[in-house]
Amino acid sequence: MDERPHDHGLIGGPEMDHHPAMRITDFALERFFARWEFAVRHLLCASDVEGWRMADLVALADDETAALWADLRLGYSEAPGHPLLRAEIANLYDSIEPDDILVFAGAEEAIFCLSNVLLGPGDHAVVTWPGYQSLYEVGRAAGAEVTLHELREVDGWALDTDRLVGSLRPATRLVVVNAPHNPTGMLPTAVEWAALTAELAERRIHLLADEVYRFLELDPADRLTAGADALPRGISLGVMSKSFALAGLRIGWLATRDRELLARCAAFKDYTTICSSAPSEILALIGLRARDVVLERSRRIVAANLDRLDGFFATHAQRLAWVRPRGGSIGFPRLLDDEPIDSFAARLVEAEGVLLLPGSQFGVAGNHFRIGFGREDLPQALAGFERFLGTPARP
Ligand SMILES: Cc1ncc(COP(=O)(O)O)c(C=O)c1O
Numbered sequence: 497m498d499e500r501p502h503d504h505g506l507i508g509g510p511e512m513d514h515h516p517a518m519r520i521t522d523f524a525l526e527r528f529f530a531r532w533e534f535a536v537r538h539l540l541c542a543s544d545v546e547g548w549r550m551a552d553l554v555a556l557a558d559d560e561t562a563a564l565w566a567d568l569r570l571g572y573s574e575a576p577g578h579p580l581l582r583a584e585i586a587n588l589y590d591s592i593e594p595d596d597i598l599v600f601a602g603a604e605e606a607i608f609c610l611s612n613v614l615l616g617p618g619d620h621a622v623v624t625w626p627g628y629q630s631l632y633e634v635g636r637a638a639g640a641e642v643t644l645h646e647l648r649e650v651d652g653w654a655l656d657t658d659r660l661v662g663s664l665r666p667a668t669r670l671v672v673v674n675a676p677h678n679p680t681g682m683l684p685t686a687v688e689w690a691a692l693t694a695e696l697a698e699r700r701i702h703l704l705a706d707e708v709y710r711f712l713e714l715d716p717a718d719r720l721t722a723g724a725d726a727l728p729r730g731i732s733l734g735v736m737s738k739s740f741a742l743a744g745l746r747i748g749w750l751a752t753r754d755r756e757l758l759a760r761c762a763a764f765k766d767y768t769t770i771c772s773s774a775p776s777e778i779l780a781l782i783g784l785r786a787r788d789v790v791l792e793r794s795r796r797i798v799a800a801n802l803d804r805l806d807g808f809f810a811t812h813a814q815r816l817a818w819v820r821p822r823g824g825s826i827g828f829p830r831l832l833d834d835e836p837i838d839s840f841a842a843r844l845v846e847a848e849g850v851l852l853l854p855g856s857q858f859g860v861a862g863n864h865f866r867i868g869f870g871r872e873d874l875p876q877a878l879a880g881f882e883r884f885l886g887t888p889a890r891p
Contacts, residue, residue: 597751704731829867
């Protein structure tokens with residue numbers, strides 16, 4: 497049992513022993529978006545699906561949620577999450593009860609709390625990479641040693657289960673797998689997933705399954721068993737931002753049968769947001785109860801855009817390499833020109849107002865860039881990209 501001060505539930509006096517704090521490294525991708533997201537015409541690298549209009553979402557409410565919305569009082573809300581919201585989230589899983597759910601301000605807060613609770617000096621974690629930086633950076637800042645499990649384009653970005661298992665150590669406390677994956681669209685096969693989850697269950701290692709793109713599998717038959725259902729120490733990370741197209745709500749959650757871990761995360765959350773935004777909880781509940789409609793819309797947008805990308809990449813195969821994603825709303829193509837992707841992307845945004853996300857923001861060498869296909873302006877964005885490809889390359 498871990499003996500860090502915060503586990504005792506005591507208030508630290510002057511004699512309390514603290515680990516030296518480490519300053520967390522900047523989140524490169526989020527700094528990039530802070531600079532560009534609201535300054536360009538077309539975000540051809542967004543990871544979310546086109547957000548719902550508020551009025552359209554509220555129109556989906558049933559009698560109960562319409563009344564909750566109309567009568568909402570803007571006091572503090574219940575710290576673990578609104579009971580009806582937790583019950584609705586639990587319905588997304590096979591073996592999960594409402595008390596196995598903890599609601600957060602987006603997936604990001606959940607990652608921050610969980611990494612701090614599970615990882616500290618002397619601990620080891622394995623995290624898929626390239627990836628969403630907080631999935632490994634928060635653990636590092638907490639003092640843990642992190643092994644990045646590198647996905648490679650030559651393998652079609654596939655997860656290498658044997659290599660991943662080979663990197664486990666006696667000190668490994670956590671394995672993080674994001675699938676469908678940001679930025680590659682990787683999705684393990686059911687066989688690979690079963691092998692990995694069985695191995696982790698056997699070794700009693702926690703698995704954080706970042707499933708924020710779950711339900712956007714290109715073939716629904718490829719949807720994996722949720723991490724929370726796959727093993728007792730499995731933790732599913734979900735959010736309203738991506739497949740549910742409601743990023744502005746900032747509602748995410750952890751689902752796990754490990755109640756002791758969830759209680760520690762709840763105690764940590766007292767230092768971040770305490771409880772969720774009351775309006776967002778009700779709007780999330782409306783969205784989840786209407787999830788058939790909500791997810792159908794997302795899948796329709798993504799499928800139509802992916803068709804367009806198939807044509808686009810076929811036309812430009814001489815200049816762009818593309819591994820078709822198996823799920824999610826993003827992919828990670830590569831520019832084959834000699835020009836570095838950062839300079840190419842800078843010229844593209846200057847000329848056409850179309851933003852790509854260079855692989856350098858993930859710390860990846862080579863000429864990869866992230867492309868997003870969840871937005872409704874993708875045809876216009878792609879037209880701008882196409883015009884730009886038609887102009888002479890940099891001398
Ligand atoms: C893999 C992954 N995990 C977590 C998050 C964080 O989600 P949110 O911004 O909704 O908190 C993102 C957002 O891009 C993501 O791509």
